[in-house]
Amino acid sequence: MALTPVDLALAMIKRVAALLRVPTDTVALEDASGRVLATSIHSPMNLPPFDNSAMDGYALPESLGLPVPGSVLTVDGELAAGADPAAAAAGALAIMTGAALPPGYANVVPVEDVEVEARDASGRVTQIRLLKPVRTGQHCRRAGEDIAQGQCVLAEGHRLRASDLPILRGIGVEQLTVRARPRVALLCTGAELVAPGGTLGPGQIHDTNSLSLTLTLRAAGAEIVLVRRFGDDPDLFRMALKDARAAGADLVVSTGAVSMGRYDFIPEALRQLGAEQHFHKLAMRPGKPLLFASLPDGTLYFGLPGNPVSSLVGARFFVNAAIRTLLGLPAERPRLLPLSAAVAQKPPLTMFQKARVLHEAGEPLRVERLAGQESFRIAPLLEADAWAVLPADAEPLPAGTPVPVYPLEPGGSLFP
Numbered sequence: 001m002a003l004t005p006v007d008l009a010l011a012m013i014k015r016v017a018a019l020l021r022v023p024t025d026t027v028a029l030e031d032a033s034g035r036v037l038a039t040s041i042h043s044p045m046n047l048p049p050f051d052n053s054a055m056d057g058y059a060l061p062e063s064l065g066l067p068v069p070g071s072v073l074t075v076d077g078e079l080a081a082g083a084d085p086a087a088a089a090a091g092a093l094a095i096m097t098g099a100a101l102p103p104g105y106a107n108v109v110p111v112e113d114v115e116v117e118a119r120d121a122s123g124r125v126t127q128i129r130l131l132k133p134v135r136t137g138q139h140c141r142r143a144g145e146d147i148a149q150g151q152c153v154l155a156e157g158h159r160l161r162a163s164d165l166p167i168l169r170g171i172g173v174e175q176l177t178v179r180a181r182p183r184v185a186l187l188c189t190g191a192e193l194v195a196p197g198g199t200l201g202p203g204q205i206h207d208t209n210s211l212s213l214t215l216t217l218r219a220a221g222a223e224i225v226l227v228r229r230f231g232d233d234p235d236l237f238r239m240a241l242k243d244a245r246a247a248g249a250d251l252v253v254s255t256g257a258v259s260m261g262r263y264d265f266i267p268e269a270l271r272q273l274g275a276e277q278h279f280h281k282l283a284m285r286p287g288k289p290l291l292f293a294s295l296p297d298g299t300l301y302f303g304l305p306g307n308p309v310s311s312l313v314g315a316r317f318f319v320n321a322a323i324r325t326l327l328g329l330p331a332e333r334p335r336l337l338p339l340s341a342a343v344a345q346k347p348p349l350t351m352f353q354k355a356r357v358l359h360e361a362g363e364p365l366r367v368e369r370l371a372g373q374e375s376f377r378i379a380p381l382l383e384a385d386a387w388a389v390l391p392a393d394a395e396p397l398p399a400g401t402p403v404p405v406y407p408l409e410p411g412g413s414l415f416p
Helices: 006-017 162-170 209-220 234-246 266-272 308-326
Strands: 024-028 057-061 072-079 092-095 105-110 114-119 125-130 152-154 175-179 183-189 223-230 251-255 276-280 291-294 300-304 335-338 350-358 366-369 386-390 402-407
Touching: 006 276, 006 291, 006 308, 057 072, 152 162, 183 209, 183 234, 209 223, 209 251, 209 308, 223 234, 234 251, 234 266, 251 308, 266 276, 266 291, 266 300, 300 308, 308 350, 308 386, 335 366, 366 386
Parallel strands: 072 092, 183 223, 183 251, 251 300
Antiparallel strands: 024 175, 057 092, 057 105, 072 125, 114 125, 276 291, 291 300, 335 402, 350 366, 350 386, 386 402
């Protein structure tokens, strides 16, 4: 069977995932970070909601025009932030930063630009002398100057950041309509796997894949609704699939049993269940045996290899691509960074490499391939902060060759 190129596989995933309907959720503002907007947000109000002072100083009525330096003005009252400006007097007013300007007031003179000429018995300023010229509209924040009522603040499909949420509160938005998190069921096959907290027997290993994939797919925006571990048994597999459907999974992701060994039963089991296989085996390393199919009810199915790094690469790049499509997000865009060292020989496959971005003083960013690229080696991930993707059609790659670089986790950053 010919190997499917990585670009073609990603295109298939996006095309199939785009056919599925994703419901919406209503969430409170404080719970919305990381969610994807299902509708655009238009501001229901002006921000600022009223004309206000940008300085502590003295508000001047428009009737005074632009008084020149040396002018002596009477101060008739005071406005603090939160005060009702309609109750103000008609002359110059002492005003605090953020206080609303009364109608007919157009300029604010900072306290450092005046000299106090007189105070009353309580110490309140009653008369000031101007030290500098007054400019029209100075130190005034106008209603709607930041955000105008009706303005589109955030568009449908925007992934909300923590920094967005205070702005939404500022315009009075407290609930948001967002796309529901795609629901994922994880099925980890292999008699050798021991559940968390269990004691290893002969030939057994701790199940790291379920934790690795749970964290990766949550970072991508998914909700994990089921985790099952079971031996290499098609009947147990069918029971786990039934549980996944009952849990409402939009995607089922399995690890192991998709290669060519005696116990790699999943491709045949899916065929017997009537699943439509879109591809099986990619022109890449690690993770070549990756399988993508649609179950008869439309649920997306990803069969990832069991080796830890192969499984992680499959989730990070291929399951993540499906989740982004279901959420209405665009394809992830890498950053092109030069290799810090040459790649002398490589097979004609797309290579997903554990890597580290080099941040050296006075030097441009570069990417370093780490030692230990084998798919069973997880210790290099302790040093890694990125994936470097080496293209299938280029070898050797000299030092300085730009290659696509992605954050280690979905939604992560390449900067410390």
